[in-house]
Amino acid sequence: MRFLPTPRRRLLLAALSLAWASLAWPAGAQGSDFPSKPVTVYTAFAVGSGPDAVLRLVANRLALQWKQSVTVDNRPGGGGFIAIEAARRAAPDGHSLVQLDSEHLAALPSLYKSRNFDTLKAFDPVAPLFRTPFMVAVSAQSPWKNVSDLLAAAKAKPGSVSYGSWGVGSPGHLGAEWLEMLTGVEMVHAPYKEVSQLYTSVANGDVAWSFASIPSSQGVYKAGKLRYLAVAAPKRIPQLPEVPTVAEAGGPAALDVNSFVSLLAPKGVPAPVRAKIHADVLKVLAEPEVRERFNTFAFEPLNWSVDEILKNADTKAQQYQALIKKANISLD
Structure with missing residues (x-):
């Protein structure tokens, strides 16, 4: 014989259901009273x-x-x-x-x-x-004037041009791998643990170039030790309107590193x-x-x-x- 709850039992079950629901949903779960703590x-x-x-x-x-x-x-x-x-x-x-x-x-x-x-x-x-976009950065003393010069050097001597990044698998590393794939060049990757050390090395010519965000590289850039050959984006950025895009600087238009x-x-x-x-x-x-x-x-x-x-x-x-x-x- 199937159990049929009385009206009183139905009310009790409904109350228990609401109680369990309140326990399952933490304070602020509806959003209106969030946050309820730090x-x-x-x-x-x-x-x-x-x-x-x-x-x-x-x-x-x-x-x-x-x-x-x-x-x-x-x-x-x-x-x-x-x-x-x-x-x-x-x-x-x-x-x-x-x-x-x-x-x-x-x-x-x-x-x-x-x-x-x-x-x-x-x-x-x-x-x-x-x-954030990324710039193609070289030493202020680099002979390269644009991305076309960088790629020409890499094509002339495969494996001789080095680039730095702030770690294996970082946007700086994967962006350079993408540049290699788009252009068919071969370069040498030098990963760094410290971002500040990376841009000092680029400025000193220890590595030939690197991708760089503006906040990470601006200290060395403002000191006149670093130059930006291009921004790896479809259009120029308002913060540095004089810096061309990669396409304008003789590189592949498809490269968009951000x-x-x-x-x-x-x-x-x-x-x-x-x-x-x-x-x-x-x-x-x-x-x-x-x-x-x-x-x-x-x-x-x-x-x-x-x-x-x-x-x-x-x-x-x-x-x-x-x-x-x-x-x-x-x-x-």
């Missing part, structure tokens, strides 16, 4: 770097909006895994976020195959921050909380003072939706997978 943003970037500087500005503005402290916790090193693991262990309630670049999202699965780790299976993007940075949350954060973080970050990025600060670094503030972050990450993943396979790059 927020921590882990970052894979070092203190004093461009991404760190603008993240602290955004964090300060969010703290004013949210009336809760927003702390930046720098966890550089380990290919991004130190910051990733710290954020991954946090409760999925939106109060712990992580700042990563597009290479952490798109290249790690191909660089570390034995780990069987996919960043976007462990985290959800919640808000975009910025995109990186974008975004905020992510561990999987499981309720959708309303993720939506609130996205909307509040975009409000901050629209502030004139914030945009001006980003502009000093040649960082382009982004107003992407989460779907656009995922789409751009997928495009880069396909490109990086092909480059990593071609160059047989592995960090396992």
